[in-house]
Amino acid sequence: MAEQITLTMPDNSTRQVEKETTVLEVAKGISTSLAKKSVGARFNNQLVGLDEPLIDDGTIEIVTKDSADGLAILRNTTAFVLADALKRLYPELHFGASADNEDGFYYDTDKADGQVAVTDFDKLTATMNKLIKANIAITKKPVAKADLAAQYKDDPYKSQLLKDAEGDAVEVYSLADGSFSDFGEGAMLPKTGGIKYFQLLSVAGAYWEGKSSNPMLQRIYGTAFYKKADLEDELKRRQEAKERDHRTIGRDLDLFFVDPKVGNGLPYWMPNGATIRRTIERYIIDKEVANGYQHVYTPVLANLDLYKQSGHWAHYREDMFPPMDMGDGEQLELRPMNCPSHIQIYNHHIRSYRDLPFRVAELGMMHRYEKSGALSGLQRVREMTLNDGHTFVALDQIQDEFKKILKLMMEVYEDFNITDYRFRLSYRDPANTKKYFPDDEMWNKSQSMLKAAMDDLHLDYYEAEGEAAFYGPKLDVQTKTALGNEETLSTIQFDFMMPEKFDLTYVGEDGKEHRPVMIHRGIVSTMERFTAYLIEIYKGAFPTWLAPVQAVLIPVKNDLHLEYVNYIKDEMQKRGLRVRVDDRNEKMGYKIREAQTKKVPYTLVVGDKEVNEVAVSVRKYGEEHTEEESTNMFIDAIVAETKNYSRDGKLKKSQESLDKKLDIQE
RNA sequence: GCCGGCUUAGCUCAGUUGGCAGAGCGCUGGUAUAGUAAACCAGAUGUCACAAGUUCAAGUCUUGUAGCCGGCACCA
Known part of the structure; x- marks a missing residue:
C-alpha cells in the first residue's frame, strides 16, 4: 500500500490520503460540487494550485472561486498571461515586480524604446485573449536559482528578484508548449483558459523596489474575475468612485476651486464650501472646549530658529516654503506645523502639576511646499488649516489622556457618521533609525506604552513600522478616499522629544522641576482634507446640520x-x-x-x-x-x-455604550 | 519630484487627408404664470493651455514649457 499522509480540514477533522494525491483529488474526495468550484488550496497556509501533489501531513483548506484566495490565483494567472503577451509583442522588454491585490493585479515593465502605454492595451488584450482561447496548460516545477540565473542575466530586475527569493530554488511556471515561462510565488490556474473575464486598466510609473533613488518602471494595472457580472460590477464601482470624487462634487455644488494661475494647491472656498467648513470649525471648537481644551490663535509666521530648534527644518526642509530673508539678518518662515507654536503657549508661564493635563488647541493654518505630483484637490494642498491640539501631561497621565482623546475622537466620528476606518500603530523603522530621534529607550518605551493602551481598550489595530513621526510613535486612523487611496484622518502621537528640545518643565508636588510629555493629536484632520472626506462619504448629500442650504x-x-x-x-x-x-x-x-x-x-x-x-x-x-x-x-x-447632528433626526447610540467600549471611568 | 496620458465655451465633449470654431447643458434677455425631476423663443460664449517651429495656411504636424489626471515616491 502507498504511503499515507494526514490532512487536517478547516473543521479540524482529518483525512488520510495517499502521498502525492493532488489538491483536485482531495476536493473531489470531499464532494464533486466542491471540486467544481475549487481553484487551488491553502496548504500549510501556502497557496497551491489544483495540480499540486501533497507530500506532507498538513492543514488544508480548499480554495474556491468565490473567495479572496480564489481571486488571487486567477489574478496571478492573468498577470502571467499578461507577461507572456508583453514578451510576444516586445521581446526586448524587461519585467519588474508583480502582485495581486484586492482590486486586481499589476506587473512592472521596462522598455528601452518608450514605455508601454494605455494605447498598447488593445494589442495586449487581443494577444492575451489568443493565449486564453488556446487554453494552454501551465506547468510548475522547482528550478535551482543557479540554473535559472543564466536565463535572466540580461534582465537586471528579474535577476535581482531571483537573487532575493528565499531558498535555493524557485517555482517556475511554464506554458506547456514551452513558449513562455516565469518564476514567482503564489498559485496559478491549471490552464490559461481558466481566465474568463479580465480588463487592463491603467499604466503608471512605479519605482523599482519602491525607492525613489531607483529607476522608474511602468506598472500595468488590470483586474480579473470568474464571473462577467463581477467584472462589470467592479468597472461600475470604479465609475461610481469617480462620481464620488470630491473634486467633481466640489465643482458641481460650487464648494471650492483651485486655480493654478493664482496658486497650485491653494484652494478658494466658495460660500457653499465655506459654510460647511465654518460649521465643522464651530462644531469642533465647541467640542474641544467642552473637553477641557483651551483654544488659541498663534501666528502663521515665525522666526526660522523656532523650526530649527524643533527639528522640523532639519527633517522637512525640502517640503517647507523657503524662508523670507528680511534683510536685517532675520529669517521668517511660514509655519509647516503648529506644535512649536503651542510649545510657546505652554512656556509662557511657569506650569505646575496642578495645570496638567494642559490642553491647548487651535485651527492652525500651515503651509507646506508639497511636491507638485502630490497635489490633489483638497486632499493634498499647500495651505491647510489643521484641527490641531497638544496636551502636556505628566508621565503617569499618558494612558488616561490617551483614552480621553480616543473617546473624543469616537464621539466626533459618531456625529459625522464615520464608520469605515482602521487603527494603525505607527512605529519607527528599525532598519532605518537615522530618520528618527536617536533615543532607543524612548522609542521602546513609548511604542510599548501605545500598544498597551490599545490592548487595554481591546481595540483592533494593525502595526506599521516606518510610519512614526520623527519625534515619536503614533496611533493613526486610516481611511480611504473615493479612489481607494489610503489617508490618515486622525492621529494621536506620543512625544518625549520636543519637551527635551524646548526644555519644558512643570513644578511637581515635590516642588522640583519635572519634564512633561507632549501628546500631539488631530481629530478632524485639516479642514481641507476633512471636507474632502465628508464630500466623498456623503456623496455631496450633506446631513442637514452641515448642508450649505438646508x-x-x-x-x-x-x-x-x-x-x-x-x-x-x-x-x-x-x-x-x-x-x-x-x-x-x-x-x-x-x-x-x-x-x-x-x-x-x-x-x-x-x-x-x-x-x-x-x-x-x-x-x-x-x-x-x-x-x-x-x-x-x-x-x-x-x-x-x-x-443632534443627525441626517434623519433619529436618536444616536447612548453615551454609556461608548464609555463602556472604551472602558472609561470618569 | 518621477513615469505615462491628457489640455477646444462655465461644464461634458465633437472637430475628417492641415483650408471660415461646433453641439448639448448652463448663462443672459424675452414670452408663458405654473401642484412635485428639465416650458418656448432668441442671444452671447473662445488668446483651441502657453511659447517657438514647419507651411501659402496649424485646433490639427514638430519641439519646448506649464497645468491637470492616474500611479510611484513623499506626507511632521
Whole structure:
C-alpha cells in the first residue's frame, strides 16, 4: 500500500490520503460540487494550485472561486498571461515586480524604446485573449536559482528578484508548449483558459523596489474575475468612485476651486464650501472646549530658529516654503506645523502639576511646499488649516489622556457618521533609525506604552513600522478616499522629544522641576482634507446640520404665495436655519429638479393648500414622496435634527455604550 | 519630484487627408404664470493651455514649457 499522509480540514477533522494525491483529488474526495468550484488550496497556509501533489501531513483548506484566495490565483494567472503577451509583442522588454491585490493585479515593465502605454492595451488584450482561447496548460516545477540565473542575466530586475527569493530554488511556471515561462510565488490556474473575464486598466510609473533613488518602471494595472457580472460590477464601482470624487462634487455644488494661475494647491472656498467648513470649525471648537481644551490663535509666521530648534527644518526642509530673508539678518518662515507654536503657549508661564493635563488647541493654518505630483484637490494642498491640539501631561497621565482623546475622537466620528476606518500603530523603522530621534529607550518605551493602551481598550489595530513621526510613535486612523487611496484622518502621537528640545518643565508636588510629555493629536484632520472626506462619504448629500442650504422654499405661484413663503423663510432664519427662496420665473418642476440635483436636504413647496393650513409640503432629498406638515412642527423638527447632528433626526447610540467600549471611568 | 496620458465655451465633449470654431447643458434677455425631476423663443460664449517651429495656411504636424489626471515616491 502507498504511503499515507494526514490532512487536517478547516473543521479540524482529518483525512488520510495517499502521498502525492493532488489538491483536485482531495476536493473531489470531499464532494464533486466542491471540486467544481475549487481553484487551488491553502496548504500549510501556502497557496497551491489544483495540480499540486501533497507530500506532507498538513492543514488544508480548499480554495474556491468565490473567495479572496480564489481571486488571487486567477489574478496571478492573468498577470502571467499578461507577461507572456508583453514578451510576444516586445521581446526586448524587461519585467519588474508583480502582485495581486484586492482590486486586481499589476506587473512592472521596462522598455528601452518608450514605455508601454494605455494605447498598447488593445494589442495586449487581443494577444492575451489568443493565449486564453488556446487554453494552454501551465506547468510548475522547482528550478535551482543557479540554473535559472543564466536565463535572466540580461534582465537586471528579474535577476535581482531571483537573487532575493528565499531558498535555493524557485517555482517556475511554464506554458506547456514551452513558449513562455516565469518564476514567482503564489498559485496559478491549471490552464490559461481558466481566465474568463479580465480588463487592463491603467499604466503608471512605479519605482523599482519602491525607492525613489531607483529607476522608474511602468506598472500595468488590470483586474480579473470568474464571473462577467463581477467584472462589470467592479468597472461600475470604479465609475461610481469617480462620481464620488470630491473634486467633481466640489465643482458641481460650487464648494471650492483651485486655480493654478493664482496658486497650485491653494484652494478658494466658495460660500457653499465655506459654510460647511465654518460649521465643522464651530462644531469642533465647541467640542474641544467642552473637553477641557483651551483654544488659541498663534501666528502663521515665525522666526526660522523656532523650526530649527524643533527639528522640523532639519527633517522637512525640502517640503517647507523657503524662508523670507528680511534683510536685517532675520529669517521668517511660514509655519509647516503648529506644535512649536503651542510649545510657546505652554512656556509662557511657569506650569505646575496642578495645570496638567494642559490642553491647548487651535485651527492652525500651515503651509507646506508639497511636491507638485502630490497635489490633489483638497486632499493634498499647500495651505491647510489643521484641527490641531497638544496636551502636556505628566508621565503617569499618558494612558488616561490617551483614552480621553480616543473617546473624543469616537464621539466626533459618531456625529459625522464615520464608520469605515482602521487603527494603525505607527512605529519607527528599525532598519532605518537615522530618520528618527536617536533615543532607543524612548522609542521602546513609548511604542510599548501605545500598544498597551490599545490592548487595554481591546481595540483592533494593525502595526506599521516606518510610519512614526520623527519625534515619536503614533496611533493613526486610516481611511480611504473615493479612489481607494489610503489617508490618515486622525492621529494621536506620543512625544518625549520636543519637551527635551524646548526644555519644558512643570513644578511637581515635590516642588522640583519635572519634564512633561507632549501628546500631539488631530481629530478632524485639516479642514481641507476633512471636507474632502465628508464630500466623498456623503456623496455631496450633506446631513442637514452641515448642508450649505438646508431647505429651498418654492412658491407654486409667485404672486399668490411668495408673501407666505417669505414669512416661513424669516421664521426659519430666526431659528438659525439656512434657507433659500426660489422665486425665479421657472416652472415648479424645474426648481424641484434643481433642488434635488444640488442635494438640498429639504424642498418645501407652498401653494394655496399650504397657505390655508399654515403648512408646508415637504420633500426630502432623494425621496419622491411628499408630506404635508404644519409649518411650526416642521421647523421644530428640522431644528432638532440639526442640533443632534443627525441626517434623519433619529436618536444616536447612548453615551454609556461608548464609555463602556472604551472602558472609561470618569 | 518621477513615469505615462491628457489640455477646444462655465461644464461634458465633437472637430475628417492641415483650408471660415461646433453641439448639448448652463448663462443672459424675452414670452408663458405654473401642484412635485428639465416650458418656448432668441442671444452671447473662445488668446483651441502657453511659447517657438514647419507651411501659402496649424485646433490639427514638430519641439519646448506649464497645468491637470492616474500611479510611484513623499506626507511632521
